[in-house]
Amino acid sequence: MESSVMKRERPSSEQELSNTPVKRKAASAAMSEARSGEIPKETIGDISHPDPVMVCRGVNVFYADKQAIFDVDLDIGRNQVISMIGPSGCGKSTFLRCLNRMNDTIDIARVTGSISLDGTDIYDRKLDVVPLRARVGMVFQKPNPFPKSIYENVAYGPRIHGLARDKVELDEIVHSSLERAGLLKEVKDRLEQPGTGLSGGQQQRLCIARAIAVSPEVILMDEPCSALDPIATARIEDLIDELKENYTICIVTHSMQQAARVSQRTAYFHLGYLVEVDETDKIFTNPSHKLTEDYITGRFG
């Protein structure tokens, strides 16, 4: 009896960990655990960034009674790409969706902790999600253009937010967005044709054009290439590299090569915990934690 009680208080297996919040200990203790393969009490690496756009502190996400994200602290740096990696079900997409409050659309989801965008708490009761989502755009896993023309797809955001004063200005926004998404050359003669008639890679670039048409600060990308072939993937990756000049990009990916290619910082999630976050080069060449190492060397995940 007594031993089972003890076990509950000090979870050792990953299974139990996923359901039990961990009490934090000193950072030094966490470092000593780094080689053991257990989830550290505190995120390893540098969670902060000198010039953050978004600052997340103590973020927990619950789906009904089940906790999906545990106490995540993370800064998202301006004009750089941060990638979030981890095995399936580790909560990286859930965390991403917290950043523009897309979790609000799920009735049972509940978010605690604080996330701020340029110093404003985005979970403030008084804050309206509509302007938030105009500032934090999103690109989804499966290309999901509206079943309307290419032009209408890109023009939709500026239209509902009233960004263009007249047709000329709207044309200008549509063209420059398509241009920046690297799609203009391919579609400029058929803007009135349906967006759903494009190839998968083109559709995804159309979705990116649609997202940047409202000039967001941050673009969230939830596995944007997982439904695309390698050539289309390469084009999107090039595009991400160009876009970071003007935008901050958070990308969730299952491909470690992709994370290594496109991102400057990498965050490794495991069973709802942010295990390690650091410069991408450091994570992929010299990870501090055993779980991170196991994952990026392909031992699981």
Place this chain on the structure above:
Amino acid sequence: MSNSTQSRDATRQVAERTMKRVNASLRKRYRAERRFRMYGILSVMLGIGFLAVLLIDIAGKGYTAFLQTYIELEVYFDPQVIAPDGALDEETLRMANYNSLIRESLAYLFPGATSRSDRRALGALVSNSAPFQLQQMVMENPGLIGQTARVTLLASADADMVMKGMISRRVPEAERRLSDMQIAWLDTLEDRGRVEKHFNKAFFTHGDSRDPEQAGIWGAIKGSFYMLAVTLVLSFPIGIGAAVYLEEFAPRNRWTDLIEVNINNLAAVPSIVFGLLGLAVFINFFGMPRSAPFVGGLVLTVMTLPTVIISSRAALTSVPPSIREAALGMGASKMQTTFHHVVPLAMPGMLTGTIIGMARALGESAPLLMIGMVAFIVDVPKGLFDPSTALPVQIYLWADAPERAFVERTSAAIIVLLAFLILMNSLAIYLRRKFERRW
């Protein structure tokens, strides 16, 4: 060595036995499959057979109603009969005894019929409406008075039935509506080329009548049209509004579950119950007029709403969630997401559901009986509050009528009703095909 040979033999034996059993069971499986296919084909054939019998029966009985027998007579517009005192004012022209003009011209053709009863029997060959036809002619053109004109008059329903062969000549005279003599007269008229069949325009332009030859479905069609207009105007926006709210905006809790269960149950409630509801609420409580298409439309709205809501919700559910996410991710509000993207994509499904609900409403008679639309109404309704009947109720009324001539009219009205239903269903299919995927 021998050991391994033995075991190999044993393995082979087991394999052979397995194959034998598999083959035996295979035959059984194929037989079962063939049997099942036969049952399937049989039941489909049965269904098609019944449908064919129904359609052939209705078409066979009904097609004759689209032709009507007319008798051509030379009528002398006798000034002595029309205006004995010489005054040609409107009142005189309206009240004149046009019947005697017809009797005279018939008597002229058949000088043998001199007795009063014979002349009455002769007059029975022509419809009761014939004098009104002459009245109208004279009132429009008083110059006819004193002249002789060839006039095509509507034959009576009995004469029509004899000409169409519906009243058999072999039936004993006593059991027949027309006597031997009347039939002989008809034959004589036909020999002289004075009996002809024309397209039955009156069937499509008249209201109901006690005289089958004058009865038409225009009143019923108009009644049905007004009713469906009311139903469409009410059930389409209410149904779609309810569906959109329940599907897109309402929280999922015990109340919405309860509402959903109730809507599903209402869709299965017998339609006459809705008629009782209409009687109790609209007529008794709100004091609306009986037999009015407006009340009928209200009752049918209540009846079709569950169907419309259920099919609209199904259409909304089938819109992929990725579209909603895309719009929300762009910063569209819930309302904008719903009305810019989700509802337009669900619209073909919603329209189909509504049209099918309308088709059901068009064919419904039971609830209308309860609100008095089963009354005998001759006038064609001019508005939503005029008393009227509806097509299915008209069919029911005629099916109940004893006159032989109403049999073909019943079937003809059914043909018209079926034509409308097929038209509406084809429209639903067309809309679904056209807008199913917009690109």
